[in-house]
Amino acid sequence: MSNFMPMLYAFWDSDITYSFRKSRVAVISALVLLAMFLTAIFAPSLAPQDPFNIAELDLFDSELPPAWAEGGSAAYLLGTDTQARDVLSSIMYGMRISLLVGFASVILAAVMGVALGLLGGFLGGIVDAVLMRIADVLLSFPPILVALLINGILRGALPSSAQAESALIVLILSIGLTNWVQYARTVRGSTMVERRKEYIEAARTLGTGKLAIMIKHILPNVLGPVLVIATINLGMAVLTEATLSFLGVGMPPTQPSLGTLIQIGNEFLFSGIWWVVVFPAAALAILVLAVNLLGDWLRDALNPKLR
Amino acid sequence: MFAFLIRRIIQAALVMLVVASIAFLMFRFLGDPISNLLPEDATVQDRAEMREKLGLNDPVLVQYGRFIADAAQGDFGQSYRNNRPVSDLLAERFPATAELVLVAAGLALALGVPLGIYTALNPRGWLSQGLQVISLLGISVPTFVTGILLILVFSVSLGWLPSFGRGKVVDLGWWTTGFLTVSGLKALILPAIMLALFQMTLIMRLVRAEMLEVLRADYIKFAKARGIPNRMLHFKYALKNTLIPVMTIFGLQLGGLIAFAIITETVFQWPGMGFLFIQAVNFTDVPVMAAYLVLVSFIFVVINTLVDLLYNVADPRLRAERTPARGV
Amino acid sequence: MSLLELDNIVVEFPTRRGPLEAVKGLSLDLDEGEILGLVGESGAGKSITGAAITGLIEPPGLIRSGEVRLRGARIDNLPADKMRRIRGKEIGAIFQDPLTSLNPVYTVGEQLVDTMRVHLGLDQKTARQRAIDWLAEVGIPAPEARLDQYPHQFSGGMRQRVVIALALCAEPKLIIADEPTTALDVSVQAQILSLLKRLCRENGTAVVLVTHDMGVIAETADRVAVMYAGRLVEIGDVKQVIEEPLHPYTRGLMASIPQIGIRDRRLTQIEGAMPGLRNPAPGCAFAPRCPRAMDHCHSIRPAPQDAGTGQVACHLYGETS
Numbered sequence: 039m040s041n042f043m044p045m046l047y048a049f050w051d052s053d054i055t056y057s058f059r060k061s062r063v064a065v066i067s068a069l070v071l072l073a074m075f076l077t078a079i080f081a082p083s084l085a086p087q088d089p090f091n092i093a094e095l096d097l098f099d100s101e102l103p104p105a106w107a108e109g110g111s112a113a114y115l116l117g118t119d120t121q122a123r124d125v126l127s128s129i130m131y132g133m134r135i136s137l138l139v140g141f142a143s144v145i146l147a148a149v150m151g152v153a154l155g156l157l158g159g160f161l162g163g164i165v166d167a168v169l170m171r172i173a174d175v176l177l178s179f180p181p182i183l184v185a186l187l188i189n190g191i192l193r194g195a196l197p198s199s200a201q202a203e204s205a206l207i208v209l210i211l212s213i214g215l216t217n218w219v220q221y222a223r224t225v226r227g228s229t230m231v232e233r234r235k236e237y238i239e240a241a242r243t244l245g246t247g248k249l250a251i252m253i254k255h256i257l258p259n260v261l262g263p264v265l266v267i268a269t270i271n272l273g274m275a276v277l278t279e280a281t282l283s284f285l286g287v288g289m290p291p292t293q294p295s296l297g298t299l300i301q302i303g304n305e306f307l308f309s310g311i312w313w314v315v316v317f318p319a320a321a322l323a324i325l326v327l328a329v330n331l332l333g334d335w336l337r338d339a340l341n342p343k344l345r
Numbered sequence: 346m347f348a349f350l351i352r353r354i355i356q357a358a359l360v361m362l363v364v365a366s367i368a369f370l371m372f373r374f375l376g377d378p379i380s381n382l383l384p385e386d387a388t389v390q391d392r393a394e395m396r397e398k399l400g401l402n403d404p405v406l407v408q409y410g411r412f413i414a415d416a417a418q419g420d421f422g423q424s425y426r427n428n429r430p431v432s433d434l435l436a437e438r439f440p441a442t443a444e445l446v447l448v449a450a451g452l453a454l455a456l457g458v459p460l461g462i463y464t465a466l467n468p469r470g471w472l473s474q475g476l477q478v479i480s481l482l483g484i485s486v487p488t489f490v491t492g493i494l495l496i497l498v499f500s501v502s503l504g505w506l507p508s509f510g511r512g513k514v515v516d517l518g519w520w521t522t523g524f525l526t527v528s529g530l531k532a533l534i535l536p537a538i539m540l541a542l543f544q545m546t547l548i549m550r551l552v553r554a555e556m557l558e559v560l561r562a563d564y565i566k567f568a569k570a571r572g573i574p575n576r577m578l579h580f581k582y583a584l585k586n587t588l589i590p591v592m593t594i595f596g597l598q599l600g601g602l603i604a605f606a607i608i609t610e611t612v613f614q615w616p617g618m619g620f621l622f623i624q625a626v627n628f629t630d631v632p633v634m635a636a637y638l639v640l641v642s643f644i645f646v647v648i649n650t651l652v653d654l655l656y657n658v659a660d661p662r663l664r665a666e667r668t669p670a671r672g673v
Numbered sequence: 674m675s676l677l678e679l680d681n682i683v684v685e686f687p688t689r690r691g692p693l694e695a696v697k698g699l700s701l702d703l704d705e706g707e708i709l710g711l712v713g714e715s716g717a718g719k720s721i722t723g724a725a726i727t728g729l730i731e732p733p734g735l736i737r738s739g740e741v742r743l744r745g746a747r748i749d750n751l752p753a754d755k756m757r758r759i760r761g762k763e764i765g766a767i768f769q770d771p772l773t774s775l776n777p778v779y780t781v782g783e784q785l786v787d788t789m790r791v792h793l794g795l796d797q798k799t800a801r802q803r804a805i806d807w808l809a810e811v812g813i814p815a816p817e818a819r820l821d822q823y824p825h826q827f828s829g830g831m832r833q834r835v836v837i838a839l840a841l842c843a844e845p846k847l848i849i850a851d852e853p854t855t856a857l858d859v860s861v862q863a864q865i866l867s868l869l870k871r872l873c874r875e876n877g878t879a880v881v882l883v884t885h886d887m888g889v890i891a892e893t894a895d896r897v898a899v900m901y902a903g904r905l906v907e908i909g910d911v912k913q914v915i916e917e918p919l920h921p922y923t924r925g926l927m928a929s930i931p932q933i934g935i936r937d938r939r940l941t942q943i944e945g946a947m948p949g950l951r952n953p954a955p956g957c958a959f960a961p962r963c964p965r966a967m968d969h970c971h972s973i974r975p976a977p978q979d980a981g982t983g984q985v986a987c988h989l990y991g992e993t994s
Contacts, residue, residue: 180601182604183607186622277485284608297487304493304612315493327481330484571839573791577791
């Protein structure tokens with residue numbers, strides 16, 4: 039353990055941490071994100087109310103404005119909606135779902151993309167050719183359309199009774215299956231470069247199986263850019279989920295994500311209870327903004343050309 | 346050039362075939378056409394007759410062939426939701442989406458390109474910093490939120506602009522246009538802005554990044570060393586190099602506009618193809634979903650091919666591949 | 674009066690660990706029509722010196738102190754628009770890679786015409802004709818046709834000829850040529866060098882020829898200045914420096930050039946490597962590697978002193994020896 043302190047110091051002093059410390063934007067974004075993650079994870083304990091537990095709702099308290107406005111109440115900091123659900127609590131639970139779908143779909147896309155990229159890059163030949171063709175076709179369509187289509191197909195394949203419960207899985211699958219292509223392409227490129235290197239040649243001579251080579255040797259070396267893609271992708275995934283929910287084909291009102299909340303609130307835009315839509319929208323915007331800023335910083339920090 | 350064109354057309358046809366096949370699979374395995382097209386009290390015999398009529402008893406390959414042939418002619422059968430031919434529905438709604446997309450694209454270009462150039466040339470000005478922030482917001486804030494905000498401000502609070510529908514449209518036979526009436530134009534403003542905003546920020550960032558990259562290039566350094574004045578340097582020497590890749594990327598983004606139109610149309614209840622598609626997805630109205638898919642793919646493929654062609658013409662390096670370098 | 678004077682130039686680059694001096698107190702002169710070679714390893718500071726003369730040091734680098742004088746007048750502190758007028762018209766530049774030096778989306782003719790119209794005030798027609806003349810001058814066949822072609826339609830050597838034409842067309846009195854032949858095939862290098870030499874002689878243009886290749890210097894230059902770790906270590910007439918180098922570093926350089934015809938001599942190397950620019954040690958920068966280093970070489974930095982046909986910065990030749 040005597041190596042630990044110098045190692046820690048080296049990390050703290052390294053280029054990337056230095057760049058992080060220097061960038062106020064990156065630090066603030068990271069803190070904001072951390073706060074949001076923690077809120078999402080601990081929502082059940084942190085939220086003043088469980089908005090989906092009917093027993094906790096008191097219809098007398100519906101349509102209350104935020105606490106600082108006239109008629110508001112401190113118990114409901116950001117106001118309530120038409121069914122007396124606390125907006126703040128709804129946002130906390132909603133963020134939970136949004137982040138869950140976001141992360142799960144990014145992981146799905148990354149795993150799938152990296153696996154396919156490794157296969158294509160390493161095996162080459164017809165496997166690679168087919169893969170690249172599929173990737174090209176998929177990339178020529180805007181992701182929202184692909185996600186909508188996959189979503190529509192999956193929902194259509196399920197009986198209507200199961201649609202509400204399976205919405206979460208369907209969403210994760212739709213977004214994940216849309217976004218794997220970037221990972222696959224990058225990993226494939228890196229794999230093709232790595233596989234010609236001598237250490238791979240050496241491993242092959244030693245008789246190591248193809249799968250082992252791919253996982254043990256090539257994979258660690260191609261993971262770098264994957265991280266950057268994943269961070270940028272997270273923002274996109276959250277946005278896509280919100281959009282799908284807003285359009286009515288995502289999370290249902292019984293298990294709303296931030297997007298669903300915005301859709302619900304949208305119905306009441308003209309009746310003057312603006313807080314039901316504005317606060318969830320703000321929360322969503324801040325979340326995606328923080329993710330994007332962090333992703334931007336990460337990309338610049340890891341870009342060898344700018345150093 | 347000719348060979349290139351043929352190759353691209355064949356590629357395009359292949360993609361269309363794949364898309365049509367997916368559409369066919371959707372037809373085959375999703376939803377139940379018979380329950381959708383017949384009233385609830387239909388008898389077993391009615392159902393059997395319907396099966397026969399729809400040709401559902403024929404072998405799969407025959408159905409496939411028939412589907413492709415029909416699709417090529419634009420016939421996708423009847424919508425499950427309202428029992429009208431799908432092609433009619435799409436034709437009715439196409440002008441609405443087309444006008445919206447055109448205006449939005451124009452707006453995005455007209456504002457995005459100059460702003461992008463400005464921020465590249467004056468990176469430290471306060472306007473540039475401000476625009477940077479706005480552009481970051483532009484791609485982080487979901488489009489439907491901007492739409493809602495626009496409605497909140499301009500419809501609900503100020504009451505200046507309508508928040509749904511197309512206003513009064515003029516029927517020109519095969520096209521209905523909102524350009525010729527005041528209410529039509531007014532109704533177009535907010536949705537067009539919403540649709541354009543995302544694209545505009547994208548273009549602005551793209552132009553800026555591309556231009557900054559170009560300004561770092563050796564040929565700009567050499568031109569500077571020759572004493573070329575800044576104005577010529579920026580607007581003649583750097584601009585053309587910047588715009589060529591930007592134009593092509595924008596062309597490819599047009600497809601994105603059509604997709605984003607779905608969201609815009611939903612927010613503003615704009616009677617276009619996108620709105621139709623969402624309703625179809627909600628209802629699992631497979632014929633409409635399939636038809637929309639094929640139509641939009643077709644548009645994308647055409648745009649992609651045109652953009653490729655344009656790029657080949659615009660970039661002299663690609664144009665003159667036939668005249669190899671000579672001399673010593 | 675010399676055409677160009679560099680007076681104790683210090684070029685500094687701020688980095689996050691403190692400023693880094695890429696050029697430390699360099700002084701030299703150049704007369705009209707003279708070809709001066711500026712030679713040294715990568716990182717010795719020669720390209721930066723060239724950039725300092727044209728005022729094109731990439732920010733945040735800057736000339737921390739010292740002066741650059743053109744015909745006696747200071748040019749390192751001029752406002753941007755005045756400096757721009759000097760570039761091209763008084764001082765021209767040639768860079769290493771002819772492919773990236775030319776704008777790929779404009780014809781060669783347009784780039785020539787623009788340069789001439791900016792500096793010489795010619796009208797379109799005259800400028801075009803001049804451009805054709807220049808292309809012919811640099812040895813490009815069928816210049817009228819080639820005028821309207823794009824850079825990628827020329828081969829490497831041809832492109833560098835175009836670059837030379839571009840650098841000379843505004844008729845500057847001084848050219849900074851930064852590794853002009855390094856990116857070219859060996860067979861083409863000699864042609865380009867002789868072209869450059871001929872044109873500069875004919876027009877009385879002085880040249881600062883920056884390169885790491887002593888062979889190029891031997892071919893082309895009148896005098897040569899040797900740089901090491903950001904400083905000048907020797908300067909003198911080409912013949913003398915090559916045949917009887919004074920500074921131990923220059924000796925090492927000459928000895929490490931392979932010579933055709935001599936078979937059994939092992940290739941000499943200079944042990945060690947040029948020190949980094951950060952935290953320079955006191956004393957002579959070459960001392961750690963010098964086979965003739967004396968004790969005080971490690972603690973007292975030698976100043977350039979007159980010796981041979983020019984100057985040398987080495988304790989072996991001064992009053993301190």
